Amino acid sequence: MSAPIVSLRGVSKHYGDGPTRVDAVRDLDLDIHAGTVAGLLGPSGSGKSTVLNLIGAIVDPSKGQISLDGEMVFDGGWLRPDLRRLRLEKIGFIFQFHNLIPFLNVAENIQVVLDLAGWPRPKAQRRVAELLDYLQVADRAHAMPAQLSGGQAQRVAIARALANNPRIILADEPTAALDSERAGRVMDLLRQVAVEQGAAVIVVTHDDKVMARFDVRHALADGRLVGA
C-alpha cells in the first residue's frame, strides 16, 4: 500500500489546564490513504471536529506529529510558518452550510481560490469552467449563492474545494442539510473525486444516511479512536 496522505502519530489536543483541562483528542494514530473516502464518526464532544481542525492546520496539537501529502508539517511545532498557504496548496474544505462568499457569484467563488494560489487568469478561467461542468452547475456560473438550491450550493462548494487540486478534502457535515437523495449524490461525487484525483476525502458526520458509503470509518469517543 502507498504511503498515507494524512498521517497522525501520537497526536493529542487539550484545552485549558489544571481543573479546567479538557482533553479533546488523546494519543491519536490515524492514516488515510489516497483514493479513500474516510468517515470520522462519533457523538457530539467525541473530538471529531478537533481532529478535522488538526488535519486542517487550524489548531495546534498539544503533542504528536502530523504529516500531510508526504510532508511533515507538525512535529512539536508547525514546521511551516505559512499555514494558510499550506491549506491553500494541500487542503480543500467543504462545509455544512456551504460557506460560499455571498458577494461573489458561482464562478467567482471558485476563482477566488485560484487567484489566491496565483494561477494566471486564462488558466484559472479554464479550470473554473472545467469544474462547473464536472459538477454540473455550468448553467449557474453567474448566479449568486442566494439564488442556488441547497444541492447546487453544495456542489459549488465542492468545486471550490477541488479548485487548486488539493490531495486532502476535509468535509464537515456536508450532507447534514440535505435530504437522502441529495446526500447520496454528494457522497457519490466525493467518491468520484477521491478515485479520479487520487485525493483522501475525510468526512466528519453523524448523518446515518451516509454511513454505508465510506471506505473506512473511524469512530471516536472521548477523544480516542474506538473502532475502524
Added chain:
Amino acid sequence: MNLAIRDIRHHWGRFVLTCLGLSLLLGVVISMIGIYRGLVADALVLVRAPAVDLWVVEGGTKGPFAEASRIPRDTRNAVARIDGIASAGMVTYQSMQIETAKGVARVLVVGFEPGRPGGPAVLAAGRTLERSHFEMVADIKTGLELGQLIRLGNDDYRVVGLTRGQVDSGGNPLIYLSLQDAQALQFELEGAAARNQAARGERANTNQVNAVLATIHADADLDSVARSVSRWKHLSALTQADQEAMLLSAVVDKARKQIGMFTVTLLTVSTVIIALIVHTMTLDKAREIATLKLIGAPDRTILALIIQQALAMGVISFSLGATLITLAADRFPRRVIVEAPDIAMLAAAVGVVCVIASLAGVRHALSIDPAQALGG
C-alpha cells in the same frame, strides 16, 4: 479579483445610503471651511473696495473697523498736502437698517466725497455718485435696483449704481452715500428730539469723520509717506496691508478659531462614524472572512477588503459632499468659497480619517479565527 468592489456591488443599496449620509456630514465639514474663506473674503472686501494705499485714522487706534476712530475734517487737506500723496478723501462708516421690497435689510453705510478716494472702485451697473445729495450706490445683495427710490431718514435717495459682492465683515451689504448725506443720516434727529436739541442750543458735530483715505503717486514710497503722516501724534497711518492684517486678526481670528475647532470636531465625528460603519461591515462579514482565511487568503487580502471599502466610502462620500456644497454655495445666506486647495487638503484628511477609522475593523478581522467557518 477585487473583493471590496464585489462586496460593495452586492450591497450597493446599503452602501449608497451610507455614502449619502456620510456625504452630508463631510459636506458640512467642507462648508465650514468655505464659510471661513467667505468670512475672510467678506472682511477684506470692505478694506479693498475703495482701492487706496493709505488709511489715516485717530492716533493710537486701529480704526476704523477694529476700533472706533474720529478725526477732524481738515485732516484731509493736511494729508493731501504731504509729498507723495496723489489724492485724499474723507469717509464715514455706520450701520443701519433699511426697508427694501424683500423686507428689512441691515447695511453698512459708507459716506465718501464723490471724486475722491473712498467710493466704490468697481461698479457692476450704473454710475457712481455725481451729485452731493440724495444719490446712492448699493450692493446687489440689498435687493435694490437701478433707479429705485428709497427712503432713508427724512429723505428719498435714488439708486444710481450697483456693486457686486461688497459686504462688511458681518456679511451685510454696503451702500455708498455722499459724505454730507451720510453725516446728515448719522446726526439727523426726529422732530421732538430735534426741537429739544435746538432748545438746548446744541448742534450736531459733523466736523469729524472716521478716516481719511489716500492714494499715493506711483513713484512715492508708501512707508515714507506713512511715516510723514504719523508725525502728527493725533493721527495714525495704516497701509492697505496693515489694515488687511489688522482686520483679519481682530475681526476674523476668533471666527477662524471657532470654525477651525468646529471643523476638527466634525472630522472627529466623521472618523467615529466611519469607524462604526466599517466595524459593523466587518462584523457582518465575519463568517466570510473566516472562510477566506480557511481557504488560504493571506492577511493582506483581508486588510485590502476592509481598507479599500473604507476608502471607497470616503472617496464617494467626499465627492458627493463636495459636489453638493459647490452647487449649493450660492444659496447660503453668507458667502461660501469652495477653493480647490482646500478641497484637496480635506480630501487627503478624509483619506487619513478612513484609514484610521478602518483600524478597528482591521483589528477585528485579523482576530477572526478561521475555525469559525466550520460548523453551524
